[in-house]
Amino acid sequence: MRRSPRPRAGAASLALGAAGLLLLAGVAVPPAAPVAPVASPSTAAVPTVGDPLRVVLHRLQPAVLPEDRRAEVTVAGTVRNTSEEVWSDLNAYLLSSPGPITSAVELAAAVASDADTEIGDRIVEPGLFDDLPDLDPGEAARFRLSVPRRALELSGEPGVYWLGVHVLGTSADAGRDVVADGRARTFLPLVPEDTEGTELAVAAQVRARVVRDSDGRLAFPDPLARRLDREGRLHRLLALSRTAPGQALSWVVDPAVVEAVGSLADGNPAYDAEPVTLPRLAPAGPGSEAQPGGTGAARPGSGLAARRAVRWLTGFVEEAPRHEVLAVPYGDLDVAAAYSSAHAALTTYALDVSDRVLDGLGVDARPVVVPPPGFLPANALTALPPEVLAVLAPAAVPELPRPLVATATGTTALVAGTPETTRGPGPGAPRAALAVRQRLLADAALHALGADRGQPVVALLPAWWDPGPRWQAAHFFDGLTQPWLDLVDVAEVERDARPSTLRVPDGVVYPEDQATAELGEYVLQDTADLVTRGATYESVLIDAESVGDRLGRQALLTSSFWNRTRPRLAADRARGTSALVDSLLDGVVVRSPPFVTLSSEDGEFLVTLANQLQERVRVGLRASVSGSGLQLTTPEVVTLEPNERRSVRIGVRSSGIGIHRVELQPTTASGLPVGSAAALSVRSSSVGLVLWFIIAGGSVVLFGAIAVRVVRRVRRRSATHGPVLVDQDGRAAGQPESAA
Known part of the structure; x- marks a missing residue:
């Protein structure tokens, strides 16, 4: 087998020389006389820079270099014409590096190297390259190359070798030259069979x-x-x-x-x-x-x-x-x-x-x-x-x-x-x-x-x-x-x-x-708020035991790593969901009179709990009072059917005189606030107690006076040994007339 002579490396290859990227794997190969109207390693640019043919490798068998030099290495793939002109006289050639890459650092440098970096010579031996049909713009063709390992002319040292495919062709504008019009590269390891392995x-x-x-x-x-x-x-x-x-x-x-x-x-x-x-x-x-x-x-x-x-x-x-x-x-x-x-x-x-x-x-x-x-x-x-x-x-x-x-x-x-x-x-x-x-x-x-x-x-x-x-x-x-x-x-x-x-x-x-x-703190806070709202909503609804979990999952999507590029949009979505949950929770309502007056120390008044949702709910009531001197007792948690209203009694105990601001808040069974609250004023006084004292005092005076009169009448009767008779002149019977 013969290889074509190698031309001078392009500018991009020379630029990589200072980094020693790919030439570290190269071993000098003497030039040989050309055998085909093509030559040497390519210096073409990557397809995005203007490579007219895109080469993609689909199959490589075996995946590692066989130790048997008679075994074949087969590469198959496709070539697509990405240009606006027709390409003809297309040939696909295999090439490899004579020496191996032997370290992870060299391998990383090889991956990062430019496409026009020199890796080895094309194999131009008759029968070892593939002829392809002409390609109109956008058309593709398959190629298959099978080359004996001995034709690769490798050093045989353990390591990782370059393996590549070059495609050359002719077009009306570019004609035909020795520069590859399309290429692809990959790696081919060589590991002795007696290697301990990993x-x-x-x-x-x-x-x-x-x-x-x-x-x-x-x-x-x-x-x-x-x-x-x-x-x-x-x-x-x-x-x-x-x-x-x-x-x-x-x-x-x-x-x-x-x-x-x-x-x-x-x-x-x-x-x-x-x-x-x-x-x-x-x-x-x-x-x-x-x-x-x-x-x-x-x-x-x-x-x-x-x-x-x-x-x-x-x-x-x-x-x-x-x-x-x-x-x-x-x-x-x-x-x-x-x-x-x-x-x-x-x-x-x-x-x-x-x-x-x-x-x-x-x-x-x-x-x-x-x-x-x-x-x-x-x-x-x-x-x-x-x-x-x-x-x-x-x-x-x-x-x-x-x-x-x-x-x-x-x-x-x-x-x-x-x-x-x-x-x-x-x-x-x-x-x-x-x-x-x-x-x-x-x-x-x-x-x-x-x-x-x-x-x-x-x-x-x-x-x-x-x-x-x-x-x-x-x-x-x-x-x-x-x-x-x-x-x-x-x-x-x-x-x-x-x-x-x-x-x-x-x-x-x-x-x-x-x-x-990282996502901002406000995004995480919006997530936590929605998780809490979901738990609240679930604890209110009797027949929806997983709705809180669903809302919690949606909340977690807000703080996804993938939202780092658009955190405010994610936060807005969470706030929108929170607002939707709040609007649903507002369907639990408490209604009360605006003003309540107590006529005694202890008393009660009625309020109405209403369920405006289409689901059964379990609701409690929490009362809070501004200032001291008033104690309220709320009822136990109640169950409300859809669209049901129910009156409940609030117990009151007063220890002073004044007007108190009271807020009634519907809650979950665990005490979390839910729905719409109601506010009212409660007037407490001791007028009732004073009135009872006055009534009691008056009663004592009245019954005391009656008792005195009764006692006196009894005494007078006892003194006359009977009833006292009075004549028409007002004198008691038997009383002598006075002297004239």
Whole structure:
């Protein structure tokens, strides 16, 4: 085999020379005479800068270099004409680097290198390149290259080699030259079969921003529905997980996303007093749609979106037992902001909600905190309960290279790669399934060849990762299955890794830009207020035991990490929901007379409790008095039917004279205020008591006078031995006339 001569590197390649990015892997190869009207490594720019042909690799077999030099390496992919002109005489060539990348630092530099960086020579041996049809603008063609390993002319040293594809062609404007018109690059590890090997844990993430309107409906159902169709990210992730062998893949799940899919399956209803019920789904036969089933199941909505949601939710529930499920706080709560703003209790609440949502689907999950940037402040990390696992970026604990760290408070943290450590090099599709697979293999190979191979490698795929439309051609997990690589889950990493002790707070790095980006305290406060209102509403309604939980879940969506870019909009949504709840609670009313006068120390007056809601309620009454001298006794909690009014008695005891301001507030059974209050004035006095004293005194005088008169009459009668007779002149009988 012969290779074409190498031209001078372009300006971009020279600019990278100071950093030593990719030439560190190169070994000089003597130039040979040209055999085809094409030559040497490309110096073309990335497609976004004007590359007319976009090359994407879909298949690479085997995933690692075979030790047998007679074995073939096969690469397949597509070429698409992104220009406005016709391209003809197209040829696809394979190329590789003669020497390997041997360290993680070199690998990271290689991924970040420009597309025109020189990596090796094209293989132009007849029969080892592929002829492609002419391409009109927008058209695409497939290519397939199979090359014996010996044709790659590798040094054979263990490590990670470059592998690339160049496509050259002819156009009316550009003609034909030796510069590649399209290209793609990837990595190809070489690990001896007798290598001791290492472990790799891969975690995929089911996370997304979930937004609900004030009435509980999904604000953006259409984007979610698109993620669930056959070309959608969530559909592809679920399908990819089905190809994983047991314990080869862990799931990091936000239950709010799962519940949003349930809402879509149910037709995206508004909140009401009924409990949230995700559709119970019966397994569907091959090629058929999942069907609802089970007693008490929610009724699925109609339409294509609902059917997709039902199908995905069915698959999720069926697939979950095969994987370790790690549940983040519901709604992807901004945990860092919660601890920074004295709302740490929201983290506990959000983890509890996540557990209950997944438990309702029969899915076992472990609580985790996985901040998307990979950073947590030290106070948040050490405050997490021991059963909650934290997942951090390597930059968050730079002093500890091991994948598992522990704090003195019992918190365990797993160190996983960032999105930049799970992408392949450009151009092409660096986030596609094949590119990610080869990057994971490259990292694992260098780790297996290193001294620290006994420690596992943890790869956390990005929260927004999409395997791409041709993910099946990549044979993702088949390629990761290697003799020197054991695929494990996160739980296995915890068992096998030797934890390092983390010094807190000195050993924890929390960048200033992360602290600045946290949600404001007002957002967390609006969340807490809505949680409280939801609990109040639920405690009033007799037949709606889950409405408070539903409102609490909506409140948590307000403080989602994904709202960092639009915090005020999120807070406004929470306040809108709070206002809606307040308007409902205002349907519980107490009515009273404006003025009450007491005629004695003790008394009572009537007030009316009214239920203007369409649900049964349980209501108490709390009375508060301004000043002292008046004591009120309120009735026990009462149950009111829809639109019922009931009169209740308020007991009063006065110890002085005056006018008192009284406020009557309807409450829940636990004493939380609810509904509309009433105010009245109560006049208390001792006039009644004085009046009784006067009456009593008058009675004593009256009956005393009567008694005196009776006594006198009795005495006089006794003195005359009988009744005293009086004649017509007024003299007593027998009395002599007076002298004349």
